[in-house]
Amino acid sequence: MARSELARFLRDRREGLPPGAAGLPSGPRRRTPGLRREEVAELAGMSVDYYVRLEQARGPRPSPRILRSLAGALRLAPAERTHLFRLAGVAPEPPAGPPREVRPYVAGLLHRIPGTAVVVTAAGYDVIAWNPLAEALLGDLGSRPNLARRRFLDRDEVLTTGHEDFGEIAVARLRAAADRYPRDRALAALLADLRAGSAEFDEIWATNPVRAPGHRTKTMTHPELGRLHINCDILTVPDDDQQVVFMTADPDTPTARALHHLATHVA
Template sequence: MDREELAAFLRSRRERITPADVGLPAGRRRRTPGLRREEAAQLAYISTEYYTRLEQARAPRPSREVLAGLSRALRLSDTEREHLHHLAGAPPAPPLGPSREVRPGILHLLHRLPQAAAFVTSATQEVIAWNDLAAALMEDFSAVPRRDRNLVRRVFLGPNPDGRRLFGVSDADEFGRGAARQLRATAARYPDDPETTELVADLLAGSEEFARLWESHDVSARHALRKTFQHPLVGPVTVDCDALDITERDQRVVIYTATPGSPSEEALRLLSVIGTQRMDVPG
């Protein structure tokens, strides 16, 4: 534990946060930049005395629970949170399971791509964020249970109420093979995550195809650069597929775009107007 560096780091992080940032009144007699020590302590759910001793380099090593509270109170980034743990002599423990928390900047990016269908998947291929056009092209993910947002589960086990396998995409079989390989690698990274374990067990029990792929022990996967969706309202939509890895959270941003001036671009433009409404259903 580096008490002096920890104290300086906490003080610098506290002084950069304004009361308004955390919903506190500024007050008139505020002689220190940023938060007061007692305010930081309150937000971290620790005593003011203990927090003061931390900033004075006189406190014993904080527990992981205290470090989590400090990270939350001081609004630390992932990199800053890891640095805090190392200064305290308690390197952050590896995550139990895949992260489902999407960075705000990535969420903003999704919605700044109005002409592209974009979504984020976790390490287990669960769709955890999406923009409106992705919902119109594939499915309104907000209308289905979280369990059914997992693409590996969908391709091998359904449900596919409209009879289209995995949203009518042309590479459903290829995607399934790649997804099975990726899931094996994910299961190795998160051996103690109950959700990942349950997902694999369900797939092995419910799909002979998945079981065969699982037994191959392959972990590498190729990704299609172009695919076609057979959409029930606008017909075939051919898109280019690009994927951006968010390494620190073990997530992936998938972006579908159509060739400019093509019928598929016009179909996406129409879908952006139609949205997720079902025009083929009366009423």
């Protein structure tokens, strides 16, 4: 175990994590913007002495349980979590499940591009953040947030183009998520429902499609606005295994005018 490298990694992450990002009040009289050792120890459920020894490269080899606790306390991204395990000489464990919290800088994107409907999806296609225009375009995202379930089970979105493409893209992403998060019960339950309830999903699953996110165009029928031609562009957030989906229309088209009308209405 590279104790000095592990100690440096822990110290750097602690000093670089603002209290607010760890769910703690900032409070007055802080000498540095990061967390104190005592705070990390409390968040990780270990003694202060043990944590101090780890930061001073004097501690014993941490167990997987200790490393999981430290990763959670320091809010490590998946790549950082894997790096922590490797520094400790422990085989990295698969994460318990896909991250379902949206980072503030990602959430800010939802409201910075006028006239654009934006959603953020987790690895299992749960919509975990959206702006008002996206909900007006796609319907109630609060009670029906999973796009794969909508696509294969609800069948309520009438698509005349792009429908088959999204089916293969969704299956490819869900297969990758199943490999990365084998212990996630919510994801396992979703896959079981999709395979049992949709012959189409099961058939695509068997082909093991390899598809990457990118630019797509689809035509959808909105209950109030009629037929819309929508451009979908994806921004990936690799650290959290999430995707930001931007839905726009070509300028000076009926769809662009319809989206403008919808955006004005929801505003």
